Amino acid sequence: MSVSVSFYVNRSENNRLDKDLEDVGISAQDVVFKATTSIMTPTLSFRYTNDSSVPRYFRCNYIRIGAPVNRYYFVDDITTVAQRIIELKCHIDVLMTYRDYIRQQTAVIQRQENRWNLYLDDGSFKVYQNPMVQTKLFPNGFTTQQFVLAVAGA
Amino acid sequence: MSIWLYRRELQGGDAYIYANDALRAKVPLTMTVSCTLEQLHDTLASIIEDDHILFEIPFPLNTQMPYYNYLKQLFPNSYTQANVTQSIDGVNYYSGSWNLLPSGSEGYYHSWCQAKRQYNSGDLHDVCTVISHYSYNSINSNNHIFSIHIPVWGTQDIDHQHNKLQIQTSTAKNWLNAIYDVVKQTLTFDAYGPNIAGLISNGPNLVNTDLTELVDFRLTEDPYNPGGTTEPGGGTGDHDDTTDPIDFSDLPSLAASDTKFITLYNPTLSELNSLAQWMWSPLCVIEDLRKLWNNPMQGILGLSIVPVQPIQAASPSTIYLGNLESATTAHKITSQYNIKYCGSIAIEEYWGSYLDYAPYTKIEIYLPYIGTREINTDDVMGKTIECEYHIDVMSGACIAQIKCGSAVLYQFAGNCAASVPITGNDWTNVINGVMSVAISTAMVAVGGAVGGAASAAAAVSAVGSVAQNIASMKPTVMKSGSLAGGAGFLGGQTPYLVITRPRQALPENQNKYTGYPSWITASLSDLDGMTYVAECHIEGIPCTMAEQDEIMNLLKGGVIL
Secondary structure (H helix, E strand, O other), X not given: OEEEEEEEEEOOOOOEOOOOEEEEEEEEEEEEEOOOOOOOOOEEEEEOOOHHHHHHHHHOXXXXXXXXXXXXXXXXXXXXXXXXXXXXXXXXXXXXXXXXXXXXXXXXXXXXXXXXXXXXXXXXXXXXXXXXXXXXEOOOOOOOOEEEEEEEXX | OOXXXXXXXXXXXXXXXXXXXXXXXXXXXXXXXEOOHHHHHHHHHHHHHHOOEEEEEOOOOOOXXXXXXXXXXXXXXXXXXXXXXXXXXXXXXXXXXXXXXXXXXXEEEOOEEEEEEEOOOOOEEEEEEEEEEEOXXXXXXXXXXXXXXXXXXXXXXXXXXOOEEEXXXXXXXXXXXXXXXXXOOEEEEOOXXXXXXXXXXXXXXXXXXOHHHHHHHHOOOOOOOOOOOOOOOOOOOOOOOOOOOEOOOOOOOOOHHHHOOEEEEEOOHHHHHHHHHHHOOOOOOHHHHHXXXXXXXXXXXXXXXXXOOOEXXXXXXXXXXXXXXXXXXXXXXXXXXXXXXXXXXXOOOOOXXXXXXXXXXXXXXXXXOOEXXXXXXXXXXXXXXXXXXXXXXXXXXXEEEEEEOOEEEEEEEEEOOEEOOOOHHHHHHHHHHHHHHXXXXXXXXXXXXXHHXXXXXXXXXXXXXXXXXXXXXXXXXXXXXXXXXHHHHHXXXXXXXXXXXXXXXXXXXXXXXXXXXXXXXEEHHHOOOEEEEEEEOOOOOOOOHHHHHHHHHHHHHOEEO
């Protein structure tokens, strides 16, 4: 089966939902999957015809495989296997691929950058070994000394 | 002795015993244990109290048969009815009934009578069905057949088989047949009886063929019987978070001086000097004194120094020792009790996080004439603390009440009177009292210091200075012992708080990388930034299972939305 592949440079964190992708301006048609390959970690190979585009292939670290696959992938490795044949080892980026569906999910959030409650003790904060010691005086103390004489009788 | 009851299935000549739907043992068709009729009676009687019992016994033709007395003991108001004869498959059966209730049975089922007994709930249930059967042909007078059955509410059928009549229900749980030999005093779990229809058919592989173990297993109570299903519950708390205010207590209404047996004065130093001079002067007439005491000092019950101004009369009055008028005056103390209000302190959060609370932040309070005490940070954080002393100037007893917000949560007792020795005995008592206070003060507790240091080092190497570890490893040190009496006068006179707060090591923008604790339910579309999901039901995504697992793992490991 041959598919079309778009090549990108991804500068976003791998765990970011929406990737900031730079289109390197090249694409490949008739890209084929290596025999016995997984949709999670596919290996693709394709033949390029223009030598000048080779540097851009090697810049890319991210691809999108078109129909019928329609998924985004990280490029793990780029290999030249023969003259003008490049092989890409990839693994799927499920976050980018299904980002719209993922946003529709409802979840119990354990930690969050902007919505938090610091009164929850999750043991994540570190402290120094030397604590602060404060003293707070009450406003009034004992200021006098008086004799008390107890005698028998009224 | 008690008897476990099992469901039993007969397969290929062996009996498979099930309890709690688990195969417990496989036994030959006949197994005998020794027990006296009394032991059997005790067991069955205890079962009757809590459960339903079905008896199948040979019909007691006369009072000489042992089970007749046995049944009469269990059901003293019961009586027998006339026999009814049946002939089944060429075998003659003589049957009768044993009615449990003095008013007679409430129904007939074939030749059997059922007796009903009322439960405490008011509903009539089949509590106990006693079916009796006697066969001339095959049952000798020494064999008494017992069928112990715990029925459930289902239809009852009668199956005549062999020489024994049984009761089956369509939803029976456990049952067991046995024959009790009165002469041999043995209870034989016998082979009579078919499989019970409708029960669990095939059990698992055999687990036990040891007869001895089976006997012991049987002769103990079945902890799973009666079992039951768990029920839903909970979540019905009233969410009442109202709190009643607890103010400082009132002073006592009765005072020692009200008795007129003693009088309290608040003399000045010069007045005391005058009194002492008068007591040893010719003005103090010894002859008058000798009518009352041998020693003028006997008229003085005590002299002490207190740290408060006692409530006194407006004008001084003559000091009387008993009814002996002295040449000295002093202000009478009109109220034995005093209040010393020390004021309030507002305790504010420093971090605005869990670090402001126990165990991370510690709060201790120093109280004059009492010492240093630890109070629970959670009780006072974010509240105003008030301190008030209630003092008995006669004995020196004092109590410091600590009000946290609207309620007095802490009360610590001490003594604020320093005795002034005026006799030789007084002097000895005062010195001994001071020594005991000094010894208790010296016994400073340093808890967990050595062990804490070693474990602290290990914990730091593993996880770093996490707040939890630090809080648990810091040793607790007593800052003072008892500061009662004279020692209290030498100590601080103003209460104060000692607040030990952690110093947070917070890297810049930590929330951007690790997030902060959240624990909310939210749609991911409403969030942005670093997000760690605790739990999510991923649905509606047209992806493979492997992709779905990958999504869940990433969400839990942290994603940037």
